Amino acid sequence: MSNSVISVISRFLEEYTTSTPNKLKVVDAYLLYILLTGALQFLYCLLVGTFPFNSFLSGFISCVGSFILAVCLRIQINPQNKSDFLSVSPERAFADFLFAHTVLHLVVMNFIG
Amino acid sequence: SSRLFAVIRFESIIHEFDPWFNYRSTHHLASNGFYEFLNWFDERAWYPLGRIVGGTVYPGLMVTAGLIHYVLNLLHVTVHIRDVCVFLAPVFSGLTSISTFLLTRELWNQGAGLLAACFIAIVPGYISRSVAGSFDNEGIAIFALQFTYYLWVKSVKTGSVFWTIGCCISYFYMVSAWGGYVFIINLIPLHVFVLLLMQRYSRRVYIAYSTFYIVGLVLSMQVPFVGFQPIRTSEHMAAAGVFALLQAYAFLLYLKDRLTKQEFQTLFFLGVSLAAGVVFLTVIYLTYTGEWACIHVDFFFPRHTVFYSHLGPFYAKIHIPIIASVSEHQPTTWVSFFFDLHILVCTFPAGLWFCIKNINDERVFVALYAISAVYFAGVMVRLMLTLTPVVCMLSAVAFSSVFEHYMGDDTRREKPPAEDSSDEDDKRNSGNLYDKVSLLTMLMLMLLMMFAVHCTWVTSNAYSSPSVVLASYNHDGSRNILDDFREAYYWLRQNTDEHVRVMSWWDYGYQIAGMANRTTLVDNNTWNNSHIALVGKAMSSNESAAYEIMRSLDVDYVLIIFGGVIGYSGDDINKFLWMVRIAEGEHPKDIRESDYFTPQGEFRVDKAGSPTLLNCLMYKMSYYRFGEMQETEAKLDFRTPPGFDRTRNVEIGNKDIKFKHLEEAFTSEHWLVRIYKVKHLDNRESLDHKLRSVVPKQKYTSKKVRKSYLFQ
Numbered sequence: 001m002s003n004s005v006i007s008v009i010s011r012f013l014e015e016y017t018t019s020t021p022n023k024l025k026v027v028d029a030y031l032l033y034i035l036l037t038g039a040l041q042f043l044y045c046l047l048v049g050t051f052p053f054n055s056f057l058s059g060f061i062s063c064v065g066s067f068i069l070a071v072c073l074r075i076q077i078n079p080q081n082k083s084d085f086l087s088v089s090p091e092r093a094f095a096d097f098l099f100a101h102t103v104l105h106l107v108v109m110n111f112i113g
Numbered sequence: 114s115s116r117l118f119a120v121i122r123f124e125s126i127i128h129e130f131d132p133w134f135n136y137r138s139t140h141h142l143a144s145n146g147f148y149e150f151l152n153w154f155d156e157r158a159w160y161p162l163g164r165i166v167g168g169t170v171y172p173g174l175m176v177t178a179g180l181i182h183y184v185l186n187l188l189h190v191t192v193h194i195r196d197v198c199v200f201l202a203p204v205f206s207g208l209t210s211i212s213t214f215l216l217t218r219e220l221w222n223q224g225a226g227l228l229a230a231c232f233i234a235i236v237p238g239y240i241s242r243s244v245a246g247s248f249d250n251e252g253i254a255i256f257a258l259q260f261t262y263y264l265w266v267k268s269v270k271t272g273s274v275f276w277t278i279g280c281c282i283s284y285f286y287m288v289s290a291w292g293g294y295v296f297i298i299n300l301i302p303l304h305v306f307v308l309l310l311m312q313r314y315s316r317r318v319y320i321a322y323s324t325f326y327i328v329g330l331v332l333s334m335q336v337p338f339v340g341f342q343p344i345r346t347s348e349h350m351a352a353a354g355v356f357a358l359l360q361a362y363a364f365l366l367y368l369k370d371r372l373t374k375q376e377f378q379t380l381f382f383l384g385v386s387l388a389a390g391v392v393f394l395t396v397i398y399l400t401y402t403g404e405w406a407c408i409h410v411d412f413f414f415p416r417h418t419v420f421y422s423h424l425g426p427f428y429a430k431i432h433i434p435i436i437a438s439v440s441e442h443q444p445t446t447w448v449s450f451f452f453d454l455h456i457l458v459c460t461f462p463a464g465l466w467f468c469i470k471n472i473n474d475e476r477v478f479v480a481l482y483a484i485s486a487v488y489f490a491g492v493m494v495r496l497m498l499t500l501t502p503v504v505c506m507l508s509a510v511a512f513s514s515v516f517e518h519y520m521g522d523d524t525r526r527e528k529p530p531a532e533d534s535s536d537e538d539d540k541r542n543s544g545n546l547y548d549k550v551s552l553l554t555m556l557m558l559m560l561l562m563m564f565a566v567h568c569t570w571v572t573s574n575a576y577s578s579p580s581v582v583l584a585s586y587n588h589d590g591s592r593n594i595l596d597d598f599r600e601a602y603y604w605l606r607q608n609t610d611e612h613v614r615v616m617s618w619w620d621y622g623y624q625i626a627g628m629a630n631r632t633t634l635v636d637n638n639t640w641n642n643s644h645i646a647l648v649g650k651a652m653s654s655n656e657s658a659a660y661e662i663m664r665s666l667d668v669d670y671v672l673i674i675f676g677g678v679i680g681y682s683g684d685d686i687n688k689f690l691w692m693v694r695i696a697e698g699e700h701p702k703d704i705r706e707s708d709y710f711t712p713q714g715e716f717r718v719d720k721a722g723s724p725t726l727l728n729c730l731m732y733k734m735s736y737y738r739f740g741e742m743q744e745t746e747a748k749l750d751f752r753t754p755p756g757f758d759r760t761r762n763v764e765i766g767n768k769d770i771k772f773k774h775l776e777e778a779f780t781s782e783h784w785l786v787r788i789y790k791v792k793h794l795d796n797r798e799s800l801d802h803k804l805r806s807v808v809p810k811q812k813y814t815s816k817k818v819r820k821s822y823l824f825q
Contacts, residue, residue: 005383008376015371053341058331065327072274072320084316088273096274100324103278107331 038063058111118577133627173290202252229509238453238501254291272317302355464507601786646699740768
């Protein structure tokens with residue numbers, strides 16, 4: 001069973017590297033980075049405790065928020081999904097991404113305390 | 114402008130009870146600035162305890178009023194903060210109409226939007242909480258609700274992050290305005306969940322909900338009152354659950370697109386086992402560290418919140434007497450539905466059916482909104498307010514469809530019918546059709562006109578009275594104003610020292626703090642049940658026991674409402690049993706509700722009443738000197754005996770009332786408000802006569818008598 005899992009994963013990775021356009025790969029790398037940061041924050045919280053709880057929350061939510069917004073951006077600029085988003089061009093998607101990030105970071109800054 | 118009846122008939126004044134607190138806070142904000150308001154600790158409420166206002170209030174209303182006041186004054190339009198507060202609600206109901214128009218236009222079409230806006234502008238269900246003078250959270254919250262829903266529907270339709278962020282910002286405004294935001298944070302996840310179940314999942318829904326959840330979460334936690342609740346309490350768990358589910362679903366769908374079926378199955382199996390492993394490990398970790406407290410049932414499902422009373426009408430009656438005693442929290446009757454919504458309540462199911470028949474993503478949302486709103490409106494009268502917007506929208510949809518269907522027929526009718534009909538048949542057919550259409554149109558228009566008339570009548574009669582000022586009408590139609598409340602509060606304001614403490618039942622706390630500007634013991638916030646129970650115990654015990662409690666709480670004045678002279682039925686004797694029940698909840702050994710009833714189980718204030726009732730403090734304060742009062746006005750007769758209570762329609766039992774520790778300080782013109790001063794302890798304890806006479810312990814005979822006896 002583990003053989004097949006490994007083979008599935010390796011096949012998936014191979015298909016991924018060949019078929020996804022470069023723009024999406026950049027976004028995916030960014031996603032991976034955010035994921036690792038978030039995991040690191042959570043690990044820190046487990047180890048050291050939740051004392052300034054609002055700071056932990058704001059940091060963690062900023063990670064999760066950035067992750068979600070990047071996923072949304074990726075979905076919106078993927079040319080395969082064009083039929084879903086007739087009114088949202090890739091440029092508009094990126095502008096929305098920036099706007100959302102501004103709002104998110106303003107709130108996070110306020111919440112960090 | 115139908116909301117301005119109260120201002121025209123009386124004056125520009127804040128109504129009822131809760132708005133007085135909101136007004137006082139806004140006044141504090143306007144005079145002292147925003148940060149002072151956020152950090153305000155009010156030591157003039159809940160006497161020995163004080164109240165952390167900054168952390169226990171929804172600041173949206175005060176901040177909005179304060180901001181408008183600030184901007185207007187900046188433009189040198191000098192408006193007093195009271196006028197801003199009084200007229201805020203009508204202005205915001207105009208904005209609500211606009212957002213309802215936008216929302217209905219997204220759901221159906223422009224015609225329906227117009228109708229919906231008109232309906233919500235005059236419907237009594239919404240007017241009741243947004244008349245001029247009713248300065249309460251719901252006035253701005255319904256606007257925020259409709260606007261948030263409009264932005265949500267727009268973001269689901271377009272899948273653009275811009276609209277979703279707009280929705281989040283509007284949601285933040287709603288969170289700061291009203292506790293009813295829980296409705297939004299449960300309805301939107303429910304909508305997404307139902308879309309998933311209906312296989313209507315699309316990437317737009319994913320984008321809209323994920324962004325909304327995260328950004329909305331962090332925004333909602335900025336309001337101090339909400340704090341960390343969104344990730345701790347059960348009311349918010351549905352949103353989190355749907356979020357996790359959506360992430361998993363989207364990820365699996367992504368993988369499915371890339372892999373073959375068997376590969377996908379293997380990965381799926383792996384994923385499930387991993388998830389099970391994680392859960393298992395978490396359970397072990399929690400058991401090991403004894404940290405079950407963090408998911409302890411009581412922590413997640415606190416009992417003393419109003420939320421659970423929203424789920425079913427029986428919960429509060431059994432568990433929380435304070436919440437059960439509020440008249441707004443009673444289950445709704447059929448009459449209120451018709452009274453508040455008139456024909457809209459009949460056409461609303463038709464609109465719902467139209468929506469379901471032509472279903473798409475947005476109409477699923479409005480159908481869910483309708484169903485949940487109907488359930489909740491049935492639980493509590495107060496929640497009729499959340500039902501009103503959706504009823505307006507769906508009735509507008511129904512009316513619009515009917516009009517469209519029959520007006521649209523006009524153009525088809527113009528085309529000549531088939532050649533094989535004769536000329537007379539033509540005329541008759543078209544004549545019939547013409548009649549049917551015009552008849553139907555006339556009927557609908559008449560219904561709508563009756564609706565408008567009904568709404569105006571209801572607004573004028575039922576919802577436009579500032580409860581602070583009462584008005585009655587004489588035989589010749591002239592008005593008789595009873596301004597007792599304000600008379601008494603202003604007496605307190607002008608004739609007592611600034612630091613005295615006033616004890617009264619919690620209903621009047623906000624008004625006393627607002628109009629009389631004195632420190633109160635308990636008020637409408639009702640956050641401390643034991644303190645209220647203490648006040649209730651003082652009101653229900655006899656004078657000496659009550660005096661002990663009053664001395665321990667440093668009370669200087671006691672204020673009660675008494676309606677026996679004019680027949681006012683909202684007075685303290687009518688509320689008395691609730692005081693007893695609440696006191697009994699905390700002090701079951703001292704107060705028993707059954708003591709206050711007659712042996713037959715009746716609550717009577719005449720001679721047959723129970724002795725405990727006839728000697729308790731509330732009774733004595735209400736009826737002091739009432740027994741001597743003879744009706745002297747010309748139109749009342751002398752048939753009624755002295756001491757006839759016009760509210761209960763009986764002659765009172767205990768007329769000879771004397772006080773040892775209180776003295777009467779003020780009684781208003783129609784005896785509505787009575788204020789008593791609590792006397793200090795006497796300087797010297799005065800003894801009874803029996804104890805005063807000294808009995809000699811031994812007989813004392815003088816030596817002189819004995820000497821003379823010896824010399825004889």
